[in-house]
Amino acid sequence: MSEQSSAQAMQFGIMSVSDITRDPTTGITPSEQERIKATTAIAVHTEEVGLDVFAIGEHHNPPFWSSSPTTFLAALAAQTERLIVSTSTTLITTNDPVRIAEEYAMLQHVSDGRMDLMLGRGNTGPVYPWFGQDIRQGLPLAIENYALLHKLWREDVVDWEGKFRTPLQGFTSTPRPLDGIAPFVWHGSIRTPEIAEQAAYYGDGFFANNIFWPKEHYQRLIELYRQRFEHYGHGTREQAIVGLGGQVFMAAKSQDAVNQFRPYFDNAPVYGHGPSMEDFTEMTPLTVGSPQQVIDRYAAMREHYGDYQRQLFLIDHAGLPLKTVLEQLDILGSEVVPVLRKELAKDRPAAVPDAPTHASRVKAEYGDGPTRQARPGANRGDNLTGDSPYQDTPAPAGAAFGLGRKEA
């Protein structure tokens, strides 16, 4: 049984894109090393101010630095005690699902279960050809690769043949998931109903980034996910696991926040030189103002999306300097999140599940009983003869990892 943060109805945290952007107010562009260290400091401070989650994106081109999320997240896990480290997102299309299975199970072990991951398809066209894939197959890749990933974490010995990757015979992904519990998976999408369907089919979480577009786009996707979650028999629609992004910039006085953030907004790579900040804050969940304005806006999110489990904020991008981001975290931790926790707990139906953690999922699987500890048999160099490469099989009745055990 691993060390865990205590169960919470809602998790709050930070999601970072890993962009290295020139600060438009000073003209300074940080080096990769400076930004990586700064992001580490931001993540550590996320825990210090009482937030629960830090998620990093995955990119394979400048000006981003986060090409290897698990390496970074493992370092964060080593420097924190309570923080859940996650991704926003891990590319399910262009990564080999075998490597995702291995790397994230490894992260699960080194973080004592303080991790999960969010799968996405990526947003840079050339990333597909760079990794030998075709962007037109983005959705089929997301579907097939996850089917394999899901299997690799749940079955000790996998035979596999699909359309995209080389077949597997008698393959065992190591290490086996911590306590025999696969990492929790969120499926992120901004526009694709098939991904909401996928999340619902597996009973996984669904995350709407809730940053770039008006809320109506995400409302339709989340409603679809909840409806299909129920359809596939994982519980009622209110028991589906929903996460939301968001974007804020705060100062004690609303006008100070507006003045301070405007140059960053106006020059931001994603929306700079487009709509005015006023229009954009009206059309999307971006909130620039006092802590109270942020509280009001985000306390109302559940009216649009239903009660949910995770709220991540984007506060670390567009060239904002480290000092400013740490101040934003201070405000979130001291003035905003404690109030949001209370507000969102009010009238939250008992049937709405708490945010998923490794501990809660271990408990659901084993009760207070012992968890699976995978212990390899004497190494014969293959997985194909005998029952299983692990000594602990047969698994306890009902344990998910028992599914893949080969009967003698």
Add this chain to the structure above:
Amino acid sequence: MTTRRIAVVAAGLSNPSSTRMLADRLAAETVKALGEHDIEADIEATVDVIELRDYAHDITNNMLTGFAPPALETAINTVVSADALIAVTPIFSTSYSGLFKSFIDVLDPDALTGKPVLIGANAGTARHSLAIDYAIRPLFAYLHAEAVSTGVFAASSDWGGSGDDVAPLAKRVEKGARELADAIARREVTAVADPYDPATYLGEGRSFGHMLGGLAGE
């Protein structure tokens, strides 16, 4: 009697614009032709006109942010859910105006598939008239829209006595409108599939397991 809805997109930049004048003529003549139609008699048509000038900033913002501001979103929905489209643009430097193309670019690539379209264009002189067939028609062919074979070009002189005497503008408008009316009458009333309906993305009665192919044994 049945009803149909025609969307008119006019990309003129001035107000009033001769692009809009041509668009209005094409629309009125199409409505008239539908009312007298002999395939399906007495079709009542309503017309929604969208002047792109009113959405110029929104269209640029859509290209930069990836989403349509509310007013533009309404306009886009008006166009993509219509039974037919009358698209009229001024000819700038051998082709449709940049604003016209930008509007087309923010539509989903398959939004106009199968839609009957009547192309109109205007410019200072009749020397630009083949731009309809060399520049604008290929755009709609690429989008798999069904542009009727007649495109209506209006030069400045067409609005006065010095226009084409043999085939005057009114006659060309009538010909194009009649072809569009025929295309509308031949076609079922447009039903827009809800992209968030599982039947749309999975196929009627299918489950996610079907997308997994053999993987889920379905």
